[in-house]
Amino acid sequence: MSKPLPLLTAPAPERRDAARNREALLRAAAELIEGCDVRAVTMEAVAAKAGVGKGTVFRRFGSREGLMAALLNHSETAWQASVLSGPPPLGPGAPPMERLIAFGESRMRTHLQQGALIEAAGRTWGDNYAVIGFATMHLRYLLRELGVSGDLTYLATALLAPLSLPVLQQQLGFDGMSEERVLAGWQDLVDRIVGS
């Protein structure tokens, strides 16, 4: 008699040792990064500190960038939660425009704070659709709430783009802008797009 094969293949549960190792690796990486330059932390060091072999690190996270992205995922998830159900003005409850401004400021602060890690995660993080996708969706939602008309998906990506780390770094570094000026600039941009 054949098994009742599920129509939708289950998400493949994780073996207990695998879960333990993932946990240990994330903790080890976090501890090593704290106090050292991220770039100086080698994969072998992380593996050693977690008490596993190097192969295991790559099995779990695919690449160095993958490990860094996994670290970022923790704070990203928390951030998403505070956007979806945290206190206003970032979370629900405040008027859309206030939420929008809070969103921009929060994103900018987060990106700058985690700059080194974001760079270390490279494309694995930057191309992470679960991240970009969420922010775009939320922005799109706020724009709709504000009654903006037009291609909201495009406008959302266009509003998100200047909040990306490389752009912020250029503005603060090369262009010599202050954080306040960058923030004010973004708010002005919002006004122009929304049409105040």
Added chain:
Amino acid sequence: MSKPLPLLTAPAPERRDAARNREALLRAAAELIEGCDVRAVTMEAVAAKAGVGKGTVFRRFGSREGLMAALLNHSETAWQASVLSGPPPLGPGAPPMERLIAFGESRMRTHLQQGALIEAAGRTWGDNYAVIGFATMHLRYLLRELGVSGDLTYLATALLAPLSLPVLQQQLGFDGMSEERVLAGWQDLVDRIVGS
């Protein structure tokens, strides 16, 4: 008697063999890249094809990313020339708004076309102020011509950001937009910023 030491240290002229090797390396790299995936081209292969040692490659270009950036510099320089003194509507002669639209389209096309190389050049290219700086300046100039008021430097960077490769890739890939839609979206963004 002491030499007439120049007040401004001269740009340190390049020895003839050095110049020849740089040339040979750039040509070799270009030829290897043409037809292969950029990522499959190793530095040693470039050095071998150019008939020099590996050390020379790194002496000249600093890193793999540096070599890729140097390749991009050729087309970038040509592009800058066509913006500054090429035929309208990209070059001077057309009304500012038309130049602006042409600028956006041209930049988008260029970035998409050279995507692989840009990725291979990484931060060495992306953080290249000679590149970002030129585009920002020009955008700033056009905005001024259009009589836009406000923080033109910020607006220029904000207008440039959605034309960056990662954003374009997200829009065309994950968001499933067509190139036409992306272009139309950017033009709409311009209209909102300029205030039509």
Added chain:
DNA sequence: AATAGAAACGGACCACGGTCCGTTTCGACA
């Protein structure tokens, strides 16, 4: 408790980017 097979492990191994330093080449000046 025994078994079997799938999943995970670990560390030797590989490839490539990047460095180092002894040797060679250039060109300025006599």
Added chain:
DNA sequence: TGTCGAAACGGACCGTGGTCCGTTTCTATT
């Protein structure tokens, strides 16, 4: 043309990210 110091050369060498595959560990099933 000879000399000399600076600059460039080249390839052996190193470290690290990433792979491979024989061994170990888990867990479903009886």
